Amino acid sequence: MISTLGAFMTKEVRHILRDRQTLTVLLLMPLIQVVLFGYALRSDVRDVRLAIVDPSPDYATLALRDRLQAARRFRIVATGRSMSDIEPLFRQGRADLAVSFEPQFAARLESREPARVLIAVDASDPNTGSTMQAYARAVITAYEQELGAKGAQPVRIAPEVRMRFNPTLESVNLFIPGLIALVLTLVSALMTAISLSREKERGTLEILLVSPLRPWQIIVGKVFPYLGLAFANVLTALVAAWLVFNVPFRGSVTLLLVESILYSMVSLAIGVLVASLTPSQRVAMLVALLATMLPSTLLSGMVFPLASMPKVLQVLSNIVPARWFIVIARGIMLKGVGLEHLWKETLVLIGMTLFFMMAAVRSFKARVA
C-alpha cells in the first residue's frame, strides 16, 4: 500500500519537475519578491518638490526660502507671485507642496502682528501629503523660535522615542513574515487547487478513483510534493532576506519552520477543498484567488495594519489563516518570543488545519460517491 502511494507521489513529483516554466516561476518568485519588497516598497518621503508663492519678497521671506531650500528634503521647483501661477504644476504632478507668504510679511512680523503663511499640499495621497506638510511646518517653526529666542525660553517636553523590535522601522523586516505567508499560500493553495481540478477536467481523476488508491491517498500524494516545494520556497525567502537585507532572526529557526509547515497544511487543505467544490480549472483558480490570496494579502495585517480597519473586517480577519501565521512569524523573527507567547495562535492554526482537512476529505468523498 505504501508502495502504491510512493509510485503515485513519484508521478506527481515528475509532473511538477517536467513543467519547467511553472517551476522556474515558483522558485524565482520568493527571491524577486524579497528584493522588490526590500528595495522598492518604501513609503518614506525623500524628495519634496516645493513651489514658493511670494508676492512681495523681503528679508524674512527670503530667509525662510533659504531655510526651506537648505532642508535636505526640499527642492524648490518654482517661484511665483500668485497661487494661480503654481496651480498647473500641481495638476501635472510636477510639484508636491506650495508655501505661500502673505504680502508685507516682514513688516507684520516686526509690528508683532501674526504673519500668515499658507502651506498647501497635494493631498491626493493623504499620508505623503501630511508628512510633507509636517516637514514644512518644522522648518517654519524653527525659524519662528529663532526669532523669539531673544524673549523668554519656551517650555519643552523632550520625548525620547524607541521603536521596539524594529528600531529603524525597516519595512523589509515587517514584510518578510507576510511574504512567507503569501508564497506559502500561492504554492500550497493555488497550485493544489489547479493541479487537482486539472485531473478532474481531463478525466484522469476518474481513472485514479477506480485504481486501488484510496481517496485520502490521492489527496496525500497530490499534496505532499507541493509541501516540499513550499518548504524550499520558505528557505529561499529566509536566506535571501537574511543575506541581502540582514533581516533580524531573534527566535528559533526550527520553530518557525515547523509553524510554516503547519501553515502550508492549512493552505493545502483549502486548496483541496476548492478543487473538489469547483467544476473547472478556471473557476478553481478564481475561487482560490478570491478565497486565499486576496484575504492573505489584505486581511492579514501583512501590508495594512489590522487596527486601522473597520470592526467588521477585523472580526472577519480572524478566519484568515495568514493573519495568525503572520503574528507567529513576526513574533519569532522580530521579538524572539517562543511558544509561551504564541501558543494561542498556534492552536488556532492547528484547529483550522483539522477543520479544513476534514471538510476537504469529506467533500472529496462526496464527489466520489
Place this chain on the structure above:
Amino acid sequence: MRVLRALLRKEYLQIFRDKLLLRQMIMMPFIQLFLLSTAATFEVKTARVYVVDRDHTSMSRGLADRLTASGRFAVVGSSLSMLPANEAMLGRRTDMILNIPPGFERDVVRTRTGSIQLVFNAEDGALAGVTNSYAQQIIAAYARELGVTVTHRIDESPRIEMRTRGWYNQELDYKHYMIPGILVQLLTLVGTMMTAMNIVREREIGTLDQLNVTPISRSAFIGAKLIPLLSIAIFEFAAGLVVARWVFGVPMVGSIPLVFLAALVYLLVALGVGLWVSAIVHTQQQAMFVTFFLLLVYLLMSGLFTPVRSMPDWAQWMAELNPVKHFIVIMRSVLLKGATFTDILRPLGILAVSGAIVLTLSVRQYSKRAA
C-alpha cells in the same frame, strides 16, 4: 468580416454560457473594490497606551489626560515600573508605552525642559510611525500650554501663523486616493489574466489546432478573442466608476470621457500582455502563474500602495516602463485633480506607444507558435 462576426458570436456565447465564470468575473472586482478600499488604509484609529507614571504629579497626569482626550489613545493599563509594561507589549496588549520618569514636573518648572520616553511596538511599522507623530503633536501642544502656566507671561515674540490646506483631497480620505488605483488593478486583472487563460484553454482542449487549420485569418481570430474581453473589461470599469462615485463618494473632477479614452488605450497594453503570455505557455496553470508573477511585479512597482517617488532611482526608472504606473497617474490626476488632455499627454503617449509595441510583439510571437 463575416468570419469575424461569426467568431465574435461564438466567443460571446462561450462567455455567457459559463455562468459560474461570468459571475466570478463580475463579482471579483467588486469584492476587491470594497475590500481594498476599506482594508487598505494606514489610518490610525485608537492606539492602546500603557502608562508608567513614576512622577505622580498633576503635570504628569495631565500629559496622560491630554493623550486620551484627543480620542486617538486609550489607556489600557498603568503601573509604577516598566516590567509589566514590557510584558504587555510582548503579549501584543499595548501599542505604546508612555514612561514618565520621577522629577518630571520639577524639571519642567526649574529648567523648562522635561524628558519622557515613548516606546512603540514597531512590529507594525507604519502604525508605529503614524502613532508617534500623533503623540508628538499632542505633547508639543501640552508643552505650549504649560509654557503659559509656568512662566505666567503672555508671549510677546513674533508669531508666524501657519494655515494648511490639502488640495484635491480636503478630508484626507485615503479611499479617494486608493480607489482610482484599485480600478486600474481591476482592469489589469480582468484584461491580462482572462485573455491569457481564454486562449490557452483552446490550446489545452485542442480546439486551437482546429481553428488554425480553418481559413480563418490570424487577425480575425485574435480580434475575435480580444474584442469580447475588451468590452467586458470596459463594462466592469464603468461599473467600478459608478460604485466609486456613488458608494464611496470619490470626487470626479476631470472629464469622464478622457478617463475612458485612457482606459481603452491601457487595455490594449493589458490585453497585449495577456496575448503574449498565452503565446508562450501551454497550460492554464502555467498561464496563471506567469500572469500572476508579471502582475505582482507590475502592481508592486506601480505606486499603487507606496509612492513611486520613495523608491530608489533604479526602481523609478523601471517604473517608467510600467504601464500600470502611467495609468494610475492618469486616473488619479484626472479624477482627483481635474487634469486635462494636455496635462496627461506624456503618460498617455507612453501608454499608446507601449500598447502598439506589446500588441505587435505578441501577435508575432503568436504566429510563430501557430506555424
